Amino acid sequence: MPYDPSAFPPFAVTVDLVVLTVRRHALCALAVRRGEEPYKGMWALPGGFVRANEDLATAAARELAEETGLRAHDQGSRSPGAHLEQLATYGDPDRDPRMRVVSVAHLALAPDLPSPTAGGDARSARWAPVDALLGVGDAEVREGEYKSPLAFDHGDILAAGVERARSKIEYSSLATAFCPPEFTVGELRRVYEAVWGVVLDPRNFHRKVTGTPGFLLPSGGTTTRQGGRPAQLFRAGGATLLNPPMLRPEV
Template sequence: MPYDPSAFPPFAVTVDLVVLTVRRHALCALVVRRGESPYQGRWALPGGFVRVDEDLEDAAARELAEETGLRVQDPGSGSVGAHLEQLATYGDPRRDPRMRVVSVAYLVLAPDLPSPTAGGDAHSVRWAQVDTLLEPGDGTEGGGDRPVPLAFDHDRILADGVERARSKIEYSSLATAFCPPEFTVGELRRVYEAVWGVALDPRNFHRKVTGTPGFLVPTGGTTTRQGGRPAQLFRAGGATLLNPPMLRPEI
């Protein structure tokens, strides 16, 4: 039986971005306030529709730049770039009130990123602590730093992205994506503490990360940027999988 495209209803494809960084020792996500309907005025993850002639990753990078002014740099360029990976695909027929829309979500991790600049169809943009964003909302603007509930199914996408980050730093070197090119063991420990939301014993942590083959490489330098005595500087090693893994403490 010949293929008949008209027998299938059309639908659109979007990309949504879970952009995570550590700011002031807290795990934060990038959110934009929508300037257009649907959900005008509601906070959402940055993202948008994929163009007809556009690759998915190109669309993700474009939407990030258009809506926030941030750019995902090429790690092969020699500069510090953000970690970008495809997270999951979301296709509930009711996830977008405009039409049938399938979203391909991406996870972006990077060191302490600058304050973003709103653009595109975003009315405003901000960093917000993940714990605040994932709190149940009541549909109204909350007090303090608490935003309105996320638009579409972005609360689910954000939760999935955060859990992906929390689980992957157990068995991979992904935690170093939150660090500058050279960092101390203390700075790396604070990344784990921010992502996992727990306090870790400094001595045990130091022993584990420096004793894991291929995880960290000494640079030969030291720093006093954290105060106190000079601390040894490291860079990420070549290992992608950690053996033994850094198991997440039970809360």
Template sequence: MSGEAGAVERPVYRQGDDYDHAMPYDPSAFPPFAVTVDLVVLTVRKDALCSLVVRRGEPPYQGRWALPGGFVRDDEGLEAAASRELAEETGLRSQAAEGHRGGAHLEQLATYGAPQRDPRMRVVSVAYLVLAPDLPSPVAGGDARSARWAPSDALLDASEGLGRDAEQQAPLAFDHGQILQDGVERARSKIEYSSLATAFCPPEFTVGELRRVYEAVWGVALDPRNFHRKVTGTPGFLVPTGGTTTRQGGRPAQLFRTGEATVLNPPMLRPEA
């Protein structure tokens, strides 16, 4: 635990020494780590789940795609660092966990700290998951580096087998393939039992648009009629705004916004197949 630095029996760090000697507490007697945040930013574009990736300008992995992220500053919290990086890279405002309206959903995903995951130094990276609606301007704001949305499954396929195309299909830098995979799996399972799928939608959306989000994230086809019955029948999930739209063609569809409910009980069931 963090409060253990003073325990006498605890092995503590001394440069170039081993850990097996009991020694008194020394503020500098711990191995220094760099701590970063990496972002899995997901959205649904053209009926496909997409992730934000940036091209690396420096070695290692120069020219390869990677997840956006950066160092945690010594006076800021982890979520604050993730939120700041998100704003710098995309211009998106995040809205943590119990999210108020208007911001992208942001939650901690997992932490990655294999000793050799970065060849330059010991880096522990806290990954965050961001779910955002499709952005009108691809990646507004941010710095000058090249960034793009890429279909998640293409990135993941490439990260597993051999890259098919050297350039576009190359696996992600570092262990970012694993991080992305964990993020996608988290998103896939979380929309089952929470109302989080609406984080992929604009403020007002139709049942059909929400269904296409589920279909894109899960990669399956859902019965439009049973889906409609399910989501409109779950109290607190969707609130009708009164308006309608025909932006999807066909009969005008009712517009909804996200309701107060955050948990779906019973859950949306993901078809097995």
């Protein structure tokens, strides 16, 4: 069959970011209130169109830097950076009323981040509890109380990102991406509790994480930032897979 350009109308590619952090012991996502149509005034995930000279990883890293000031971690570097990975591709023909748009979603994880500054077509930006954005429980986003669904199909993208994070910390060292370079076992436990939405037994958790080879390495220091007696500081070890895994409690 000869090539017919009219049968293949142009379409755009975007990157959408599920940026997760732990703030005030709650798992939060970066949300922006759209300042332009479509979906003007609605909350959405940060993201943008892929430029003609960019690959997907570059576009996602650029959007992450523009929205949060963070740079993605370079696997070949020892310098800290946000964990960034490709999540999924979304290509429903009607997902964007402007034109056919295919979005390649990415998941970004980082320690407690400062208040964001809106950019691009966003009217405002804020960290919001994921339960509020997903309409779970009684959580609310202030500034008019978040009640409407996220713009586009961003609710589905956010749910997929949250589940990826919740499942991946069971069998990998990904939870340390929410922590500063040096952290206590108690701080790591609060990450698990925030991501999973559960309360964990401190002694059992300490035994599991310190008994898993390569998961945590003592840094040689202590801290009293949590109050009370000095607590030992650790850093992430070289293990990427946990054996045995840290299974999520049933709730």
